[in-house]
Amino acid sequence: MTIRLHDSKERALRDFTPLVPGRVGIYVCGPTVQSSPHIGHLRSALAYDLLRRWLAYSGYTVTFVRNVTDIDDKILLNADGTEEEWWALAYRVELEFTAAYNAIGVLPPTYEPRATASIPEMQAIITRLIESGHAYATDDGTGDVYFDTASWADYGELTHQKLDDMEPATDSDSRGKRDVRDFALWKGHKTGEPETAAWVSPWGPGRPGWHIECSAMSTKYLGTQFDIHGGGLDLRFPHHENELAQSRAAGDGFANYWLHNGLVSVTGQKMSKSLGNSIFASELIAAARPVVLRYYLGAAHYRSTLEYHDGALAEAEAAVSRIEGFLERAQRRLADTRFAGTEVLVVPDEFRDAMDDDLAVPQAVAVIHETVRRGNAALDDEDLAETAALYGQVLAMTDVLGFNPLSPEWAAGGRHDDAEARALAALVERLVDDRQAARASRDFTTADRIRDELGQAGISIEDTPSGAHWSLDG
Structure with missing residues (x-):
């Protein structure tokens, strides 16, 4: 099945045909590093990850470009210039974004x-x-440059x-504009702005408008024509239009x-700062x-639209635990048998069909x-x-979706990595050992009692050839 993607410009599903067979160039609008990342930033980065x-699994060589907007009106506004310069704020916040992306396994x-x-x-x-x-x-001597929207029929x-x-x-004030809908390409340096936030140009010292940044960075790394441009729905207008x-x-x-x-x-x-309901990545x-x-x-x-509500993460934990439980159980049972290591790491056709159909991840997860x-x-x-x-x-x-619970990248964040979980594990493992000792001495009454007590606490015991293993019921 050919990969199909929903093109926002055409407002329709289109068969994906790259410009160069076997190779894909993707540009995604990255963060404006004015303040700490929130859940929306993580969701967007993960979508394109x-x-x-999937393109890589399907055999394509992917060149993936994601920019950092490190000069912007809001960055200058958020940096007071006394305790932290604008460029220092931008770099500090950029590191926060990188750490958050890394935490959820977004590939660099x-x-x-x-x-x-x-520039x-x-x-x-x-x-x-x-x-x-x-x-x-x-x-008017300001050094501003604007795109003439009326000049471009499309x-x-x-x-x-x-x-x-x-x-x-609204990306600049209206000084010197021919039409209020014209947007800024270059912003002349204003009194009170840091001298470090101005670059020499044919039109006078200043800095770029937001929209021109992505046009330059995308074509610099992918060429004047490339395959896919992505970003959040809120960027369609005016940013991507411009x-x-x-x-x-x-x-x-x-x-x-356009995705x-x-x-x-x-x-x-809808999550917004004005409503005070932003959920930050750190939270x-x-x-x-x-x-x-x-x-x-x-x-x-x-x-x-991704809905966040109380219990959403608990539901996700239960789902991951079910997957994790099967993988661990199968790994233990297959160990030291002739089937160990015989597994073939190929996705089933139903999964491939779902992913080829505009990344239908819900259907793929159901598989x-x-x-x-x-x-x-x-x-x-x-x-x-x-x-x-x-x-x-x-x-x-x-592995394709990046949430294989057995993958080494998640080892540091396993189920028993906090103090409470370690304490629970120590207590349960002591009881499991006591049960094993009772079974070995044929004291089945004690062994059954321990198993029943653990069961009442929501803990299951599985007896395997490699020993007893416990898990939280989910």
């Missing part, structure tokens, strides 16, 4: 350019736009809007496919083990859970050949 992983990008390292490329695009009549430098093609219906651009217009007006083919991930709501309300990482966070953030379809159910049944029936086959499929599927 899943896309990248092939290239991760900072906006401040691509010459931005100025080159602006110069081409001025020369072709699609941009103008103001004549402006609005990404979001299917007409220019006359659009609101004024990127597309200025890039095409400058003569670049730009992106062939947008859905946003996050908290108990039915999530403290609330659940990382593999569970990855499962939770990735299990919904990337284009859907995982059904395979786990069948695997546990095979274990109960002592069908070790079937167990090994299903074990390999679950490993392959969870």
Whole structure:
């Protein structure tokens, strides 16, 4: 089955055909590093991590570019300039984003350019736009340069809007604009702004507008035409609309496919700072083990709204524990048998069909859970050949989605990594040892009593050839 992706520009599913056979270039709008990352940032990064992983599993060589916007109005506003310079704030917050991405297993990008390292490329695009009549430098001495929206007949093609219906651009004040809907390409240096936040340009000292940054960084690393441009749904307008217009007006083919991930709501309300319901990455990482966070953030379809509510992480923990329980159980039972190591790490057709269909992760996850159910049944029936086959499929599927609980990357965040869990483990393992000793001395009354007491506490005991193993019922 051909991979199909929902192209936001075409508002339809399209068969994916890369520009160069076997190779894919992806550009994703990364963070503006003005403040700490929240759940929405993690969800967006994970959506494109899943896309990248699936394309790689499908045989493509992927070049993945995710930028860092490290110069912006909000960065300058949030840095007071006395205790922390704007560039220091940007770098500190960038490190927070990197740590959060790493915590949930988001693969590092092939290239991760900072906006401040691509100023010459931005100025080159602006110069081409001025020369072709699609941009103008103001004549009021401010040094501002704007894109002339009226000059580009296709402006609005990404979001299917007409220019006359659009609101004024709010990425800069209206000084020197010919039309209030024109957007900033270059912002002349203003009194009171740090001298370090200004670069020399043909139009005077200043800094780039937000939208021109991504046009420059994407084409710098992927070429003037590339396969996929992604980002959050909230970036479609004006950011991505403006990127597309200025890039095409400058003569670049730009992106062939536009993908947008859905946003996050908290108990039915859109997450926003004004409502005070933002959930920061640090809070999530403290609330659940990382593999569970990855499962939770990735299990919904990337284009859907992700609902966060009380109990969401507990539900994800239960789901991961079911997968984990089967994998551990199968691993123990297959050890020292002729089936050990015979598993084939290939995803089943139903999983592939789901992922090929616009990354239908919910359906793919359903295949995982059904395979786990069948695997546990095979274990109960002592069908070790079937167990090994299903074990390999679950490993392959969870590896592709990046939440294989047995993967070494999650070892530090295992089920027994905090003080309470370690204390529980010590107590339960002592009782398990006592039960084993009772069984060895044929004191089955004591052995059964211990098993019943553990069962009443929600702890299951499984007797295997390699010994007794316990798990929390989930």
